[in-house]
Amino acid sequence: MYVKCWDCKFIAFAFLLWACQDNTSQPVSENDPDEVYSGGTTTSFDVTSRAYTFPLANIGDASLAQHNVGDIVFDATFVTPPASFNGGLGPLYNNTSCKSCHANDGRARPPLGNEPFNGLLFRISAQGVDAHGGPLPLQGFGLQVQTRAIIGVQPEMNISISYEEISDSFEDGQMYSLQKPTYTIINPYIPIPIGTMISPRVANPNFGLGLLEAVAEQTILSYADENDTNGDGISGKANYVYDQSLNQIVLGRFGWKASQPSLIQQAAAAANGDMGITSTYFPDETSKEQIQDVVAHDPELSSDQLNAIKVYLETLAPPARRNSSDATVLKGRGLFIQARCSACHIPKMRTGSSGLSELSNQTIRPYTDLLLHDMGEGLSDGRPDYKASGSEWRTPPLWGIGLTKIVNGHTSFLHDGRARSLMEAVLWHGGEAEQSKQDIKKMSQADRNALIKFLESL
Amino acid sequence: MKKLFNKNIIAVCLLLALAGCKDDFDNIRIESNPIDSDQHQTIQGLAQIEKEIALNWATVTSDLYNGVTAFKTTTSDANLINVQNLWKLARNPWESNESFGFGPASTDDIDASSDDWPFDITAFNAILSSNQTLNQAFIVEMTTTTKGFHAIEYLVFGSDGKKKATDFNSRELQMLDLLSFDLRTQAGKLNTRWTTGSADSFYDDFISAGSTSSSYATTSAVLGEVLGSMVDILTELPDNKIQTPVSLQSNAYLESRFSDYSFYDYRNNLNGVYAVYVGKYGNITTKKNISSLVGAANPAVNEKVLTQFKLSLALMDLIQPTSMNQAILTKQDQLNDLAGELQKLNKILNEDVREVLGL
Numbered sequence A: 001m002y003v004k005c006w007d008c009k010f011i012a013f014a015f016l017l018w019a020c021q022d023n024t025s026q027p028v029s030e031n032d033p034d035e036v037y038s039g040g041t042t043t044s045f046d047v048t049s050r051a052y053t054f055p056l057a058n059i060g061d062a063s064l065a066q067h068n069v070g071d072i073v074f075d076a077t078f079v080t081p082p083a084s085f086n087g088g089l090g091p092l093y094n095n096t097s098c099k100s101c102h103a104n105d106g107r108a109r110p111p112l113g114n115e116p117f118n119g120l121l122f123r124i125s126a127q128g129v130d131a132h133g134g135p136l137p138l139q140g141f142g143l144q145v146q147t148r149a150i151i152g153v154q155p156e157m158n159i160s161i162s163y164e165e166i167s168d169s170f171e172d173g174q175m176y177s178l179q180k181p182t183y184t185i186i187n188p189y190i191p192i193p194i195g196t197m198i199s200p201r202v203a204n205p206n207f208g209l210g211l212l213e214a215v216a217e218q219t220i221l222s223y224a225d226e227n228d229t230n231g232d233g234i235s236g237k238a239n240y241v242y243d244q245s246l247n248q249i250v251l252g253r254f255g256w257k258a259s260q261p262s263l264i265q266q267a268a269a270a271a272n273g274d275m276g277i278t279s280t281y282f283p284d285e286t287s288k289e290q291i292q293d294v295v296a297h298d299p300e301l302s303s304d305q306l307n308a309i310k311v312y313l314e315t316l317a318p319p320a321r322r323n324s325s326d327a328t329v330l331k332g333r334g335l336f337i338q339a340r341c342s343a344c345h346i347p348k349m350r351t352g353s354s355g356l357s358e359l360s361n362q363t364i365r366p367y368t369d370l371l372l373h374d375m376g377e378g379l380s381d382g383r384p385d386y387k388a389s390g391s392e393w394r395t396p397p398l399w400g401i402g403l404t405k406i407v408n409g410h411t412s413f414l415h416d417g418r419a420r421s422l423m424e425a426v427l428w429h430g431g432e433a434e435q436s437k438q439d440i441k442k443m444s445q446a447d448r449n450a451l452i453k454f455l456e457s458l
Numbered sequence B: 001m002k003k004l005f006n007k008n009i010i011a012v013c014l015l016l017a018l019a020g021c022k023d024d025f026d027n028i029r030i031e032s033n034p035i036d037s038d039q040h041q042t043i044q045g046l047a048q049i050e051k052e053i054a055l056n057w058a059t060v061t062s063d064l065y066n067g068v069t070a071f072k073t074t075t076s077d078a079n080l081i082n083v084q085n086l087w088k089l090a091r092n093p094w095e096s097n098e099s100f101g102f103g104p105a106s107t108d109d110i111d112a113s114s115d116d117w118p119f120d121i122t123a124f125n126a127i128l129s130s131n132q133t134l135n136q137a138f139i140v141e142m143t144t145t146t147k148g149f150h151a152i153e154y155l156v157f158g159s160d161g162k163k164k165a166t167d168f169n170s171r172e173l174q175m176l177d178l179l180s181f182d183l184r185t186q187a188g189k190l191n192t193r194w195t196t197g198s199a200d201s202f203y204d205d206f207i208s209a210g211s212t213s214s215s216y217a218t219t220s221a222v223l224g225e226v227l228g229s230m231v232d233i234l235t236e237l238p239d240n241k242i243q244t245p246v247s248l249q250s251n252a253y254l255e256s257r258f259s260d261y262s263f264y265d266y267r268n269n270l271n272g273v274y275a276v277y278v279g280k281y282g283n284i285t286t287k288k289n290i291s292s293l294v295g296a297a298n299p300a301v302n303e304k305v306l307t308q309f310k311l312s313l314a315l316m317d318l319i320q321p322t323s324m325n326q327a328i329l330t331k332q333d334q335l336n337d338l339a340g341e342l343q344k345l346n347k348i349l350n351e352d353v354r355e356v357l358g359l
Helices: A005-020 A061-075 A209-214 A217-223 A263-275 A303-314 A327-338 A401-408 A422-427 A431-441 A445-456 B002-021 B037-073 B077-095 B110-115 B121-129 B136-141 B149-157 B170-193 B202-207 B219-248 B262-278 B290-297 B299-317 B324-330 B332-357
Strands: A120-129 A158-169 A175-186 A197-202 A240-243 A248-251 A372-374 A392-394
Touching (some): A175 A422, A209 A303, A217 A248, B037 B077, B077 B149, B149 B170, B219 B262, B219 B324, B219 B332
Antiparallel strands (some): A120 A197, A158 A175, A240 A248, A372 A392
16 A cells, blocks of 8 residues: 555654653663663773773863863872872771772772772761761761771771571572671771661762763652552652752762762762862861871862862763673563563663753663662661661662673672672562562573673673 | 655655754764684784783792892892892883783782882881781781882882892881782782683683673674773873873882882883784794784784884883983983873874774
8 A cells, every 4th residue: 555645744753753752751661772872972882891981972172171180080099198299098098099999980899808898898877867867977987987097097997798698599490599798897996886887888880970960850750659659569769968068958869878969079078988088078087086086187189189080970981782682682671671670770861951061961771760769678788878778779770780890800799799690689689679589580591591681781 | 756756755854853863873883793813813812922921920029029038038238139130020021011901900909919009108117117017917908009019119229229238127028028928929810810721710711702701792802902901001101100200300200219110111011012012022923913903904004003113112212321210300301202102102002003903
């Protein structure tokens, strides 16, 4: 049958409307031909150990200049003052540079054997909340354990990790084992009160953060269903946290519990807590109000340097997907959606407007909703963080996760790196994700392999 | 005819409209065959070179440790000079290794534990003068800026390069012993990971790119990895290692200032990149290498690279005497010229070679 021209036009018009629609409110897409572009036009194409280290593909000259300055500061190794340059380390610290924890801008892992801690740190707090509803600093320790100190100052404590193997099986009878960590505090410099709460956290990858910051608040909130009004067993809750520069409570976006509102506050907090580097955001040394207090230095990170780090983090590009059209990968993608993993790990969203035009109005595929979800008691750290309870964690973005092995040489996942593989990470899911996990446990070996192939393609 | 015209118009409009509502994707990649035969042979050659470098490094760090043991037993100037020379010999393969800065050198913290920089002289002196028990467990826990090559260098050469055997106290000797043992351990780790058949052999993963490798899905991914490392060191060498100390007129920014061995570090950096490009290191000469791959695809680009290597190496050799501590004060123009040529070499590798190899 011959189609009339008018009919052609109508079909074309309808198709155009479909093709151009904003998919913000359509989180699950069955057919996404541009899925390879994890970060829209910012996406980088590299499959080596540098995959996370490239600036946005569409970066302009001005942003690139700032990015490059930030790259230098991010790479800087700090030493004990007095020093010719890069002094300011400590007095208490966890590591000497940003890159020591975020190697290749990637993901850290817990130490193996007698390795020192590089990239796994511990939040600490007392019972109760601070003036802004956040964790209450523990007297003598603050909000983060520093396991290292310059000579003459005692580290706050050492911590050792032991693991207990927990065996279980898939429905087809195949056995698996998960390792449950136990942390032992060794030689605290002062006694630790009963009721102290400690939470382990591994360093997250750095790329794509500017895009996540550019997602409009209303987009994130559109995914929330705190009271599970739709009855699907999955809620999704926004964290609201204190923004120091605004002096107000705002939406939290970054960190394992979404307890940081902005990249600049995240960067300043990490410089201060992890390295003892002061800034205008955090002008006090990590030992302030502790027994071993030292004289505060001038900001060791200038506002320009801090801003350069912020731009650096904003402008690291997400890596492209690999093998996205492979039949097994496509099958795994279907299973990911079928098991409703995509209810929280939302595949696709759009950014809003950003101070950096490169980040504005991008269709991105981060596989997160940036919301808190109850992940069950198995993953609970028992330490509330603003609105996040002990068992609630922010949905971690999955983009780029398949490159972890080549970038960082390991496949350790989850907030404390306990999962030794992607499947172990899946099997630790509980709470709101319990049903999804049970669905996956019922899958055949071939289907489970396809699911992992899909995750490895991200 | 009219109907056909209308259909074509609509189709073109449709395509244009679709293109308009897509993001501006102009970098669509076509996945290449996972294994290219010439690339595969090149990778075998690259693996042989790195295996040899790692073995050399393991050997000379073992020699260094033995030399330290002899010096600890007989603390004489002759034995100190021997240790100083062995330290320099241990630097050579390590600084030639920059084209293999990925893999275990990075992920196993071998680079950080062996060659972190800047050296934390304040912390190191404080450790020496403290009553901290010195043992291997403490060395493992030490911040990486207080151990490795530059801590050993500081101990054996002194802050002014004039250290004598009689300057050593027992605590310094103990620290030297522990640090040289730890450096040997790091070199051993690298050597093991670059040995075929070893537990968790990176060598095997590297050479099986495109087939059974758990890291590299294609042979071109490995070439991209190596080329990326070459570009990294050819960014760091002119910018951070040469131009920063020249512009700030301070040897505090030189890599091996206590031994004044920075010139040789930099020469070895460049030698290492050249060795990888042409496939020649020590007694190893590879039939297929990056140069032959580039030459087969575009002889002019290969010639351009080789010419730029020759120019850079020649400019470097013009710096006489080879004291970078002095050169940054007296030969700024020469050093800036050298940095400029190294930057050109970097650009050629990062742009022309990348394009020729389709990386």
